[in-house]
Amino acid sequence: MSETLGDAGPRRPVTLDDVARRAGVSQPTASRVLNGSARKVNEALRERVVTAARELGYTTNLSAQAVARGTSRTIALVISGISDPYFSAMAAAIMRQAELAGLRVSIAVTDRRSDRELELVREIRGHQPLAIILAGTGFLAPHPEDTLVDELRRYEETGGRVVLISRTDLPFETVSFDNHEGARQLARELAGLGYRRFLLLGSGTALLGMQQRIDGFVHGLADEGISHAADRILYPEFSWDGARRAIESLEEDTLREVELVFAITDDMALGAIAGLRSRGVSIPDDVAVAGFDDITTLRDIVPSLTTVHVALDTVAEEAIHRATTDGEVFTRKTVPAYPVLRESTPGV
Amino acid sequence: MSETLGDAGPRRPVTLDDVARRAGVSQPTASRVLNGSARKVNEALRERVVTAARELGYTTNLSAQAVARGTSRTIALVISGISDPYFSAMAAAIMRQAELAGLRVSIAVTDRRSDRELELVREIRGHQPLAIILAGTGFLAPHPEDTLVDELRRYEETGGRVVLISRTDLPFETVSFDNHEGARQLARELAGLGYRRFLLLGSGTALLGMQQRIDGFVHGLADEGISHAADRILYPEFSWDGARRAIESLEEDTLREVELVFAITDDMALGAIAGLRSRGVSIPDDVAVAGFDDITTLRDIVPSLTTVHVALDTVAEEAIHRATTDGEVFTRKTVPAYPVLRESTPGV
DNA sequence: GCGCCGCTGGCAACCGCATTCCCGCAGCGA
DNA sequence: TCGCTGCGGGAATGCGGTTGCCAGCGGCGC
Structure with missing residues (x-):
């Protein structure tokens, strides 16, 4: 056949027809064998089709299949x-x-x-x-x-x-x-550790889930009798850099009062850490930090980050x-x- | 029409035919308008087709298009x-x-x-x-x-x-x-900083590109007259954990001699850092560390990681x-x- | 031995879209 | 006015695969 010499030029992909012809069966039969069909096919034929498909290197054209099946x-x-x-x-x-x-x-x-x-x-x-x-x-x-x-x-x-x-x-x-509950529990645990003066970093962009984290945290603090928390909530741009800048542009007095920064994502928590460090604040000695998401690739951050784990x-x-x-x-x-x-x- | 009451049950997706019919043109014409065709279509018709498509919420069936176009x-x-x-x-x-x-x-x-x-x-x-x-x-x-x-x-x-x-x-x-050259330049720079005693972490799995990084580094050291470097090359499992374990199982004497650990990826460099820290080694005071890849998300690592930047x-x-x-x-x-x-x- | 049923293979229609080819029509020159 | 050209719309065909339906065959019961 011309198979042996025809190695140049884009050849047409192998189709179900090719397989069927080589196996000596009809195209529907080949289809039934190769792509999951409810109908059974005689074992001998099935074998021939499978062999032919393998020999030809057939692959189902998924687009065509999608069209046909809808x-x-x-x-x-x-x-x-x-x-x-x-x-x-x-x-x-x-x-x-x-x-x-x-x-x-x-x-x-x-x-x-x-x-x-x-x-x-x-x-x-x-x-x-x-x-x-x-x-x-x-x-x-x-x-x-x-x-x-x-x-x-x-x-x-x-x-x-x-x-x-x-x-x-x-x-x-x-x-x-459960953003609300996760943040709430976190707040309660942190309050249990003795923290009292918090700075919260929310999202400047309106994001429902993110706001729930803020609300939950505030709620948790309220549970512990800390009610003035809502005073110190910032809503910077929703990013690492947004958090960093928010911290960097904080009044010196305000910063001095903060014991713990809670950011609505780990990413922002890291931005906050960067901001804090650029201001010479030591973590966690001067200020503690907590995030949300528990991102795995942050395992190497020092100090390791307190956060809220989500079951992905x-x-x-x-x-x-x-x-x-x-x-x-x-x-x-x-x-x-x-x-x-x-x-x-x-x-x- | 029954359009008004038929809101239940999976309706058939809108097809090109539907659009053509609504616009009062043939299907090929609709096709020419909506999907890039070489041929031009009368402006008035074009308009009608586009409108019909928008009103019906038509989306090209990409599978069908792929089948037809091949x-x-x-x-x-x-x-x-x-x-x-x-x-x-x-x-x-x-x-x-x-x-x-x-x-x-x-x-x-x-x-x-x-x-x-x-x-x-x-x-x-x-x-x-x-x-x-x-x-x-x-x-x-x-x-x-x-x-x-x-x-x-x-x-x-x-x-x-x-x-x-x-x-x-x-x-x-x-x-x-250019794995080889990148690693070579890094080695030369590090040698220029005065480092002399290196530990290299390669990949236990045979990976050509990774081996080039090792070879390049060794080559760079040789350029600077440091020829005994090849003595200290480990080939742990190609992962964060592999690097960590390799460091942790190092002989105390061997470890004491090391000034700098070079790992073939940032990921492994971080594993090495984790291993070093678990052994009470301070970075970079006791041992320096360098990686390869310059991964962006590692910007928050402390100390910031020396590495080889690749132009992704x-x-x-x-x-x-x-x-x-x-x-x-x-x-x-x-x-x-x-x-x-x-x-x-x-x-x- | 006959009739019926069930199983399985093949035929043909179809999925949604692209494209080739043909034809009508308008515009132009002679 | 006639013929030629060029443009654009539409019928038909094809892409690769799936599926409803029919027919042939074998097995079974009576």
């Missing part, structure tokens, strides 16, 4: 940023769970731009995945969320499932951490479960979060 | 792990460049299992992307690489492009850092360029890497 075994994950340790840990957890469920996952990154988020969702809709999981914390301000909601609604109407993680602002299936795997599992179980309506589910005390808050 | 604007990125800061930074860089080039990127994670890697490549082949970029450091040992090579070859034969990052062991387009964006750009430019053969390209001295190596 659906795919893929779930789409939308996150804010891939190099953010929180999101990458989340993505890893989701992928782990998805693999267990025999699902592919395709990741899309919004880069924290909500226009991009909308664009991505539209594009994803074009892929007709089984489900869309939105793990990015939504930024309410910039663009009309209704457009996004519309888009997601449309997607749901055509049989897709939408799952939100840590984002209770949209009317879809939601899985989130549980959240991921719940999310995948909701993504794959259709019909039922779960509404909102909350996963526990609990404080982890480390060296950055040794107590007074 | 190709897609997607590139597939294969990395070892998503929560590894190095890979997530790499992925972020690739996505940035891809977006500039108007490409989608779908990420697949091997979890460092080479069987999974093979499986993924087969699956990816089924998606018929424009290109496959393999950024994971290959693990040569476990499975016959030829199978992977076969698979990639097949993919190339059907018009796809394969690009490898930091992985010079396979016969495809390759972009990598340049690598990503080169990779995308190779992924999109067909016909030409680029073979192997090297991107510079240069040392960055920080607090972890103050000099003797």
Whole structure:
């Protein structure tokens, strides 16, 4: 055959037809053998098809399959940023769970731009995945969320499932951490260690989950009879740098009064630490610091960071479960979060 | 119409046909308007089509488009792990460049299992992307690489492009850092700071790029007349924990002689630091430490880590360029890497 | 020995979109 | 006014795979 000499030029990919022909069966039969079908095929034929497929190096054209079936075994994950340790840990957890469920996952990154988020969702809709999981914390301000909601609604109407993680602002299936309770417990533990004068760093951007952490912390302090906490709450830009700058621009007097800084994320806690150090403050001797998220890659920070641990795997599992179980309506589910005390808050 | 009352049950997604019908044009015309076609369409019709599409919330079915066109604007990125800061930074860089080039990127994670890697490549082949970029450091040992090579070859034969990052062991387009030169320059700088007695941490798994870092470092020391360096090279497991354990199980006498530990990755350098600290060694006063990769998320480590900076964006750009430019053969390209001295190596 | 049923393979239609080809039409020059 | 050219719309076909349906075959019961 010309097989032997034809090594140049892009050859056409091997199709199911090729396999069928080589195995001497019809194309539907080959399809039934190679791609999970309910119908049985005679063992001898099955064997021939499998062999032919292997010899030819056949791979199912997943696009064609998706078109024909009208659906795919893929779930789409939308996150804010891939190099953010929180999101990458989340993505890893989701992928782990998805693999267990025999699902592919395709990741899309919004880069924290909500226009991009909308664009991505539209594009994803074009892929007709089984489900869309939105793990990015939504930024309410910039663009009309209704457009996004519309888009997601449309997607749901055509049989897709939408799952939100840590984002209770949209009317879809939601899985989130117990931000309020986690922060509250943390506050109580810290109060138990003798801390009394706190500085809280929230998010300048309106983020529901983040505000819950602030509220929970304040609530926890109130539980312990510390009621003046709400005086010292800052809302800098929601980032490492935002936290650092907030600390750096603090009045000297104000800073001197602070015993402990609680930031709503580990990332911001690190920014706060950087800011504190640039002002010559020693941690934890002068000021203690606590964060939220318990990010693994921060294990090497010195002093080790007191924070609130969130069960990513549980959240991921719940999310995948909701993504794959259709019909039922779960509404909102909350996963526990609990404080982890480390060296950055040794107590007074 | 029944439109008004039919709000229950999965409705069929809006297709191009629906749009065409509503706009009162033929389906090809709608196609030409909505998806980039060479042919022009009358402005009035174009308008009608666009409006109809918007009103109906039409989204191109990308799978169908891929089937019809036989190709897609997607590139597939294969990395070892998503929560590894190095890979997530790499992925972020690739996505940035891809977006500039108007490409989608779908990420697949091997979890460092080479069987999974093979499986993924087969699956990816089924998606018929424009290109496959393999950024994971290959693990040569476990499975016959030829199978992977076969698979990639097949993919190339059907018009796809394969690009490898930091992985010079396979016969495809390759972009990598100048590991050797980067490490060599670092060694020379450190020698210039007065360090003389080094401990090197390599990779127990055979990884070409990683070995180059060791070789380059040794070479650099030799440049400075330090020739006995090769005595103190350890090859622990290629991970944070591997490095930590290697340090912890060091003989007391051996440890006492060490002035500086060079690890082939920042990750391992951190493991080494953890190990050193657990043995009561102060950094950098007793022992200095240097790594490789210059991972951004480690900015908060104290003391800040001396390392070798790699230009991720340049690598990503080169990779995308190779992924999109067909016909030409680029073979192997090297991107510079240069040392960055920080607090972890103050000099003797 | 006949009829019925169940099993399994193949035919053909179909999924949603792109593209080729054909044809009508307007515009232009002669 | 006629013919030619060029543009743009539409019918038909194809992409790779799936699935409803029919037909043929073998097994079984009576």
